[in-house]
Structure formats: structure tokens, C-alpha cells
Amino acid sequence: MQIPRRRFIKFITFGTATSVVAGKLWRRDVLAYCIPAPNDPVKDGVFQVRISDYPALSQDFGSVRLGINPMNHDDYPNGSFHPFLINRDDMGNFYVLDCECRHQGCSVPTFDADPTQMKIRCPCHGSSYGIDGAINEGPSTEPLYNYPFEFDGNDTLTIRIPCWGFDVKAAVLPGGPNSRIRLDFNAFHNATYEVKFREQLTGPWTPASFATTPTGPADQTSITTFAGDTSLYLDRTTATGFYALAIKLTEV
Numbered sequence: 001m002q003i004p005r006r007r008f009i010k011f012i013t014f015g016t017a018t019s020v021v022a023g024k025l026w027r028r029d030v031l032a033y034c035i036p037a038p039n040d041p042v043k044d045g046v047f048q049v050r051i052s053d054y055p056a057l058s059q060d061f062g063s064v065r066l067g068i069n070p071m072n073h074d075d076y077p078n079g080s081f082h083p084f085l086i087n088r089d090d091m092g093n094f095y096v097l098d099c100e101c102r103h104q105g106c107s108v109p110t111f112d113a114d115p116t117q118m119k120i121r122c123p124c125h126g127s128s129y130g131i132d133g134a135i136n137e138g139p140s141t142e143p144l145y146n147y148p149f150e151f152d153g154n155d156t157l158t159i160r161i162p163c164w165g166f167d168v169k170a171a172v173l174p175g176g177p178n179s180r181i182r183l184d185f186n187a188f189h190n191a192t193y194e195v196k197f198r199e200q201l202t203g204p205w206t207p208a209s210f211a212t213t214p215t216g217p218a219d220q221t222s223i224t225t226f227a228g229d230t231s232l233y234l235d236r237t238t239a240t241g242f243y244a245l246a247i248k249l250t251e252v
Helices: 007-016
Strands: 022-025 028-036 043-050 062-066 084-090 094-098 133-135 150-151 156-162 167-172 181-187 192-198 228-234 242-247
Touching: 084 156, 094 150, 094 156, 181 242, 192 228
Parallel strands: 022 242
Antiparallel strands: 022 028, 028 043, 043 156, 062 084, 084 094, 150 156, 167 181, 181 228, 192 242
16 A cells, blocks of 8 residues: 555655764764754764774774865865864773864874874874873864764764754655655765665665756766755655665765
């Protein structure tokens, strides 16, 4: 039995409203969601990272750098957002740090665990920071910004990053029971997006192909965008389901 369109649209809207930030960590998809910050229209990106996906984070003084924008050769991001660091000290404590140097905005690299270094050193002007982001040497006079997170004590960090969240609106185009779905969102500059689908709320997410025009072939699995309003078009293959628009998160 076909579910009425009104209920179908409700399901689609729910799916895109609650699963709109995602990333690819190694070969595993990590889905997450965005929520509004209190009394603020800017949305936070809230997502989970498995420690076991990154061998460095199982070791003392391990460090990884993740982001949604590629890096330029001048150590600035080619897009709107600096990457972030996840560091682990020798007591098993984790730190999640914004990579933007507080001096002139270069992106700092991972923590250097060489015994002669033991610091995060800005490649542009030499400012250095401890594994927790505290300032060690100038010219910077401020520590790296710490992002709030929770560790479940086992394998998962739940991280909140301001401004990385975004809204997605979904609509079924007119034209019959198998009409296409349109996903509308405001894209970040030079970020790569994918679409995920699952038929049931508790089912696994799978990649979904899409078109970038209402009548074009739905043969794309990812898109790297300029900033601005963007629409993607998907062919309906089931009567019900959930779609999530995912930002690709990678080591940079």
C-alpha cells in the first residue's frame, strides 16, 4: 500500500531535519545532526568520532587534523572553515582544538610528539601551543580555542562545532506518485556534499545518487559547491524513507 504523499513528505522532512551533518572518517560513515545554539540562529554541528578509526588517538600524544575544506599551500583553508585537532595526552585525556592560530589566522598542524619538540607550531610566524592548546611562545598571546565535547569513556567523542550545522528543506516535485524529491540547502564554499538514504528509521545509511537539475540524470554521488543556495534532485525508489545531506569530513 502506498503511503499518502502528505505522510511521505513528513517523513522526508523529519529525516533531513535531524540528519544533516555527516563526515567520512577513513572508510566509515559517521552520521550526526545539527541543532540551533540557544537564542542564536547560527547552528552548531554536533557529530561523533570513533577513536578506533584513528590509530594515532590510541597512543600517548596522538593527534589528528580533520576538516571539511581543503588546505591551501599558504596554510589557510580553501573555504570558510579552519580544520580542528583531536589530541590525546599521556594521561588519556582528549582535547578538541580549533586550528586557527590566534596570531594572524594560519591553520596550525597536528601536535609534534618528537621529544625535542612536544608542541603545536604555527608554520606562518612560529607561535607554539601545548597539546591542550595553551600558548607556549608568541607572537600569539592567546590559546587555541577549545571545542566542547563529551567522551563516553570507551570509543566515542561527541563534538560540537559552532556554525558547521545547516538546515535542509525537502519537497516532492509535482508530476505523479514517483515524482522526484528536491533537497534545498545553503552550501558552504568548497565543501563536498553527499546524500544518504535509509528506508527505515533504524536501518543503515546507504549512498544515494542525485541530479543537479530537475530533469537531469541522477548519476552523481557527491558535489563540491560554491557558497550559496543549492538544490539536489533525487529519484524516489521507495514509498517511504529518510534522506540526510552529508558534508564529507576528511583528514587534511
